[in-house]
Amino acid sequence: MQMVSQTRISPRQQRQWFTVTRERREQQHWVLWCKGVRTGYVNLKGEYQGELQGQAIADAGLYLGNSTVRHPMLAVAAALSQLDQGFDRLNIGCIRTLVRENNSSALRLNEQLGYRLIGQECGFFALELLPADYYAARERLRRFFR
Amino acid sequence: MTIALEQVFAEALGIDIGGVSDGLAYNSIPQWDSVAHMGLIAQLEDHYGVLLDTDDIIDMSSVGKAREILAKYGASL
Numbered sequence: 001m002q003m004v005s006q007t008r009i010s011p012r013q014q015r016q017w018f019t020v021t022r023e024r025r026e027q028q029h030w031v032l033w034c035k036g037v038r039t040g041y042v043n044l045k046g047e048y049q050g051e052l053q054g055q056a057i058a059d060a061g062l063y064l065g066n067s068t069v070r071h072p073m074l075a076v077a078a079a080l081s082q083l084d085q086g087f088d089r090l091n092i093g094c095i096r097t098l099v100r101e102n103n104s105s106a107l108r109l110n111e112q113l114g115y116r117l118i119g120q121e122c123g124f125f126a127l128e129l130l131p132a133d134y135y136a137a138r139e140r141l142r143r144f145f146r
Numbered sequence: 147m148t149i150a151l152e153q154v155f156a157e158a159l160g161i162d163i164g165g166v167s168d169g170l171a172y173n174s175i176p177q178w179d180s181v182a183h184m185g186l187i188a189q190l191e192d193h194y195g196v197l198l199d200t201d202d203i204i205d206m207s208s209v210g211k212a213r214e215i216l217a218k219y220g221a222s223l
Contacts, residue, residue, distance in 0.1 A: 145200050
């Protein structure tokens with residue numbers, strides 16, 4: 001998965017981002033751990049200020065680093081965890097995401113997760129996922145986690 | 147009929163069989179991504195009549211590793 005912004009972030013900018021972000025109730029951010037190693041990051045951001053819980057629409061971000069524990073099912077596991085949180089626990093009505101047009105792996109994975117294409121702009125595809133589509137897709141994907 | 151492991155990989159990943167060797171690893175070619183990996187696992191299970199544990203699905207990160215894991219299940223490679 002690729003960050004939307006590809007610009008370099010300084011340590012100071014990162015600390016500022018962290019300070020601001022942890023105060024925002026319409027966003028939730030999670031670090032992905034695998035075998036004791038931090039290997040990625042996911043977030044959900046509601047479209048309105050206020051609690052993320054129950055929002056009609058949220059944007060999803062998912063990023064994996066090149067860690068020593070990265071494996072072929074990591075992106076799938078990360079996405080399922082993120083979407084379970086979004087739909088099962090936070091009762092979000094619809095989850096949207098942006099994927100670079102040239103990121104074919106992310107597009108293929110999102111399609112498997114039930115996302116549908118809703119637009120295309122500035123080198124990105126806009127995708128949308130509804131709970132019913134996710135739950136149908138989840139049943140197919142969960143067979144690989146026994 | 148026993149199907150060569152290389153043939154299963156070639157079909158699952160949509161690549162020429164000549165490009166399949168024990169050194170071929172996940173993410174080393176664009177065709178072997180997470181979605182292709184799930185298809186590969188399904189095909190390996192069908193062809194060899196095995197049901198892989200999740201840890202083995204995760205660890206199957208190269209053709210050589212797949213050979214090693216499938217041998218553990220008694221698959222005829």
